[in-house]
Amino acid sequence: MTHVEDELTSQPECWARAAAEAARHGRALPEPGERIAIVGCGTSYFMAQAAAALREGAGQGETDAFAASEFPYGRSYDRVLALTRSGTTTEVLDLLGQVKGRTRTTALTADPDTPVMGAADDVVVLDFADERSVVQTRFATTALTLLRAHLGLHTDAVVADARAALSAPLPEGLVDCTQFTFLGRGWTVGLANEAALKMREASLSWTEAYPAMEYRHGPISITTRSTATWMLGRAPEGLAEQVRATGGLWIEGELDPLAELVRAQRLAVAVAAARGLDPDRPRHLTRSVILAP
DSSP states (O other): OOOOHHHHHTHHHHHHHHHHHHGGGGGGOTTTTOOOOESSHHHHHHHHHHHHHHHHTSSOOEEEEGGGGGOOOOOOEEEEEEEESSSOOOOHHHHHHHHHTTSSEEEEEOOOTTTHHHHHEEEEEOGGGSSSSSSSHHHHHHHHHHHHHTTTTOOOHHHHHHHHHHHHHTTSSSTTSSSSEEEEEHHHHHHHHHHHHHHHHHHOOOEOOOOOOOTTTTGGGGTTTTTEESSSSSSOTHHHHHHHHHEEEEOOOOOOHHHHHHHHHHHHHHHHHHTTOOSSSOOOOSSOOOOOO
16 A cells, blocks of 8 residues: 555544644634635645635635735735744745744644744644645645535535545546546636546646636537546536536536535546556655755
C-alpha cells in the first residue's frame, strides 16, 4: 500500500476527531460577523474556496478565498485564515509576514515544528492528520471538516458517507476513461477543483473542473465516449441527460460531497496503478514549495 492509499483510508477517523475537537479551537477560528479571507496554495487553496462558500452561505460573514500569492493587500479584513499542511510554504509565510500587526491571522497546519507557528497570531495544529505523501488527501479534508464543524455544518452522517466511499467499488468503466471532468456548485466548486488536481498529480490525467452551470457554456464540447463527468453535490436539472447524450460517462454524486472527494482520491490512485505510476512519486512535485530568496 502506498502512503497516499494509507492516508486516504484513514479519513473517517480523522474527520471524527477533528469534529470532536472543533469546540476546543473555537477562539482561534473566525467568529460570526468577521470579514475574513481564507488563503492557501494548491490543495489548500481549493479547500479555502470550499470553506469560504460554506461560511458565507451560513450567514457567518463576508468570506473570500485567495491563492496566497494573489492576496489583495489593498482590501481590509478582520482576519486572515491560512491553510498550510507543511507550515513552510513560501507564499503563505510571506503573506502572514506582510499583514502581521494590522490584521489578525490564524494558521491551520499539520506540523507544530515549522515557521508558521511564529508567523500567525493563532495556530490550530492537526498533527494527527499529517501526511508523508506529496499528494494531499487527509489533511485537506480534515481541515475542512474542522471548519464545517466550527460552522455547525458537520454531522456523523458525513463520516458514515466517508466509510461508504472507501468500501464501495468505483463505477464500472471509470478507470478506463481518458478524460475526467469534475463539477460542483457553491462550496463544492472547490471540491471539484481539488478532485481534478488529485487526478493530475497522482495519475497524470487530463482533468478539468467547472461550476456545474458553466459546463454547458463550452466545456461540454470536449465530452466523448472516453470522458467521465463527475458531479459533486446536486446536479442542475437536465445536465445529466445532456452529458449522457454525448456518449460520455455521467457519475452522480450520491454521498456527502466531501465523501465524494474521497471517491475521487481513490480513482486517482486506481488510474495511477492502471498506468504503472507511483502516486507517492508525482512528477515534478515536492511536499512543500519553498522558494529561495
